[in-house]
Amino acid sequence: MSHSKPSLISRPIRARIDLAALRHNYLVARRHAGAARAFAVVKADAYGHGLLRTVRALRDLADGFALLDLADAVALRDAGITQPIVLLEGIFATGDVAVCAEYGLRPAIHCAEQIAMLRAAPPGVRLAVGLKVNSGMNRLGFRPAVVPAVLAELRTLPAVESVLLMSHFADADGPRGVDEQYRRLAPLIADFAGEVSLANSAALLRHAHTVHDWVRPGLVLYGGSPFADESAESLGLLPVMTLGSRIIAVQEVAAGERVGYGGLFTATQPTRVGVVACGYGDGYPRHAPGGTPILVDGRRTQTIGRVSMDMLACDLSELPGAGVGSPVTLFGEGLSADEVAAAAGTLSYEMFCALTKRVPVIETGGD
Numbered sequence: 065m066s067h068s069k070p071s072l073i074s075r076p077i078r079a080r081i082d083l084a085a086l087r088h089n090y091l092v093a094r095r096h097a098g099a100a101r102a103f104a105v106v107k108a109d110a111y112g113h114g115l116l117r118t119v120r121a122l123r124d125l126a127d128g129f130a131l132l133d134l135a136d137a138v139a140l141r142d143a144g145i146t147q148p149i150v151l152l153e154g155i156f157a158t159g160d161v162a163v164c165a166e167y168g169l170r171p172a173i174h175c176a177e178q179i180a181m182l183r184a185a186p187p188g189v190r191l192a193v194g195l196k197v198n199s200g201m202n203r204l205g206f207r208p209a210v211v212p213a214v215l216a217e218l219r220t221l222p223a224v225e226s227v228l229l230m231s232h233f234a235d236a237d238g239p240r241g242v243d244e245q246y247r248r249l250a251p252l253i254a255d256f257a258g259e260v261s262l263a264n265s266a267a268l269l270r271h272a273h274t275v276h277d278w279v280r281p282g283l284v285l286y287g288g289s290p291f292a293d294e295s296a297e298s299l300g301l302l303p304v305m306t307l308g309s310r311i312i313a314v315q316e317v318a319a320g321e322r323v324g325y326g327g328l329f330t331a332t333q334p335t336r337v338g339v340v341a342c343g344y345g346d347g348y349p350r351h352a353p354g355g356t357p358i359l360v361d362g363r364r365t366q367t368i369g370r371v372s373m374d375m376l377a378c379d380l381s382e383l384p385g386a387g388v389g390s391p392v393t394l395f396g397e398g399l400s401a402d403e404v405a406a407a408a409g410t411l412s413y414e415m416f417c418a419l420t421k422r423v424p425v426i427e428t429g430g431d
C-alpha cells in the first residue's frame with residue numbers, strides 16, 4: 065500500500081452545490097406551473113452551478129432544458145438527455161440547422177437572417193423551432209404586427225416541422241409587471257394553434273396568467289429570488305450554491321489604523337480583523353462594500369474594507385472564539401445570496417455566474 069497523496073487543494077475555499085435543493089426548487093417551479101411544463105434554464109453553465117451536474121440532477125424531473133450554445137446542447141444529448149432542448153438565441157450560422165435537426169434541438173428564431181438560414185437548409189432536414197416575439201423588451205424577436213406573416217412564412221419552409229410561440233418579459237419582477245407586453249401577445253396567442261412559452265421565474269411566480277404550455281424558470285431553480293421585495297426563503301426556495309472558506313489570518317488593529325487596499329476602512333477602536341481566503345478572483349463581488357454580511361463560525365458579522373483578488377477582511381471583534389481556521393460562509397446556506405448581492409449592488413444571478421474555475425466544487429444531495 066502506498067501512502068495517500070496529500071491533497072493539493074488545501075486553500076480552504078469551496079463552492080458546495082446542493083443537488084437535492086436544486087431538485088426541490090424545480091418542483092417548486094413546477095407546482096406554480098400547474099399543468100404547464102417547465103424548461104429548466106441552464107444557460108451560462110447553469111448559472112455558474114455546472115451544466116452537466118445540474119442537468120444530471122434534473123434529468124428524471126425536468127420536462128425540458130433551455131440554453132444558448134449549440135455545443136452545450138449537443139453535450140446534453142451525448143449525456144443521454146432525451147427531453148426537448150430549446151436554444152434561446154437560436155442559430156448563428158446555416159450549418160447550425162442540420163446540427164439542430166440531427167440532435168433534435170429547437171432553436172428560437174428571432175430575426176429574418178435566421179429564417180434565411182432555415183430556408184438554406186439541405187433537403188430532408190426538419191426541426192421544431194421557436195418563434196420569438198418582441199412584445200416590448202426590444203432585445204430579440206419579431207414585432208407582433210409581423211408575426212402572422214412570419215408564421216405563415218415559417219410554415220412554408222420544408223425545414224420547419226412545428227413552431228413554439230415564445231416571448232420574454234422585461235419587467236415581470238418589477239412594478240411595471242407584464243400587462244403591457246401581455247396585451248400585445250394575447251391576440252397572437254388566441255389565433256395560434258401551437259404551443260406557447262412566455263414565463264421566466266418572476267412571471268411564473270407573480271403573473272399566473274402568463275403561464276401557457278411551457279414556462280422557463282432559471283433563477284428560482286438555483287434558489288435565488290427574482291424579487292427585491294420577497295426573499296427566496298419566503299418563496300419556499302432552498303439555496304443551491306454555498307460559497308464557503310476559512311479565516312487564514314487575524315490582525316489586531318489599533319484605532320486609527322487602516323485595512324486593505326486604499327485603506328478604505330479606518331478602525332475607530334481596537335478591532336480584531338479576520339482575513340478570509342476569498343476574493344474577486346474566486347468570484348466574490350469586488351464592489352461589495354465594507355459592511356456586507358458574512359458568516360464566521362455560523363454567526364453574522366460584516367466585511368471590512370475593499371475586497372482584493374484573493375482575500376477579504378471581516379470584523380471578528382464580537383466573535384472572540386473565531387480565529388485562524390474558523391469556517392466562513394460568503395453566501396448560500398444561512399446567508400442568502402440575494403442579500404449579499406443586494407449589499408454589493410448586484411444580483412444573485414451575477415454572483416452565481418461569477419464563480420471562477422479556481423474554486424473547487426463539492427456536490428451534495430446527489431443520488
Ligand SMILES: *Cc1c(COP(=O)(O)O)cnc(C)c1O
Binds near residue numbers: 152263264280284
Ligand atoms: C434567462 C432566460 C430565462 C430565465 O430567466 P430567469 O429570470 O432566470 O427565470 C427565461 N427565458 C429567456 C429567454 C431567458 O433568456
